[in-house]
Amino acid sequence: MFKTRSVAAVAPRLVLVSSLAALLVLAAAPARAAADGLTVFNQNCAMCHVPGLANSPKHGDKAAWAPRVALGRDALLKSAITGKGAMPPRAGNPKLTDEEVAAGLDHMLAAVK
Ligand code: HEC
Numbered sequence: 001m002f003k004t005r006s007v008a009a010v011a012p013r014l015v016l017v018s019s020l021a022a023l024l025v026l027a028a029a030p031a032r033a034a035a036d037g038l039t040v041f042n043q044n045c046a047m048c049h050v051p052g053l054a055n056s057p058k059h060g061d062k063a064a065w066a067p068r069v070a071l072g073r074d075a076l077l078k079s080a081i082t083g084k085g086a087m088p089p090r091a092g093n094p095k096l097t098d099e100e101v102a103a104g105l106d107h108m109l110a111a112v113k
Contacts, residue, residue, distance in 0.1 A: 037107030040100045044091040049108065054086035065112040073109065080105050 035043070041059075049059045057064040068076060080101045083089035090096045091104070 034097065035100050035103070037103035037110075040096065040104035041107040044093050044096060045104050045108065048087070048091075056087065059108055060111040062112045065109075069109065069112065073105070076109075077102055077105055 041049075046059065048054065048056045052058040052061075052064075057068055077098075079087070081090060081098060090101055096104075
């Protein structure tokens with residue numbers, strides 16, 4: 001059957017192979033994958049913009065969004081990043097990147113087109 005020597009010979013190689021595999025996985029994974037618009041919206045914007053909390057324009061409400069949309073996407077993105085009225089900067093989540101805030105904004109704008 002198995003020779004005792006073979007286990008001793010193979011074990012160090014297994015350790016080496018599995019640590020190389022772990023390194024490859026680490027190298028391949030980005031620091032943190034950017035969240036897509038729907039995810040950003042669900043996790044950071046929906047709690048206010050779905051119920052219309054504190055008079056925020058409701059998600060999908062074209063009439064409420066029309067005067068905002070007229071300001072232009074750049075101005076809206078700036079508001080979402082720096083905050084406006086009762087809306088905190090980056091929806092209160094400092095971990096959100098500019099790109100993620102923009103993705104959340106685009107998700108909301110797509111709903112009122
Ligand atoms: C804590 C509640 C809250 C959260 C969370 C929140 N908002 Fe708002 N948002 C508001 C309120 C309130 C307003 C209205 C602000 C005003 O005009 O005084 C607003 C307005 C806006 C506007 C219009 C800005 C303008 O210049 O007229 C945009 C765009 C917007 N929110 C995007 C977002 C996005 C994108 C997110 C998620 C990343 C988000 N909001 C999360 C409360 C919130």
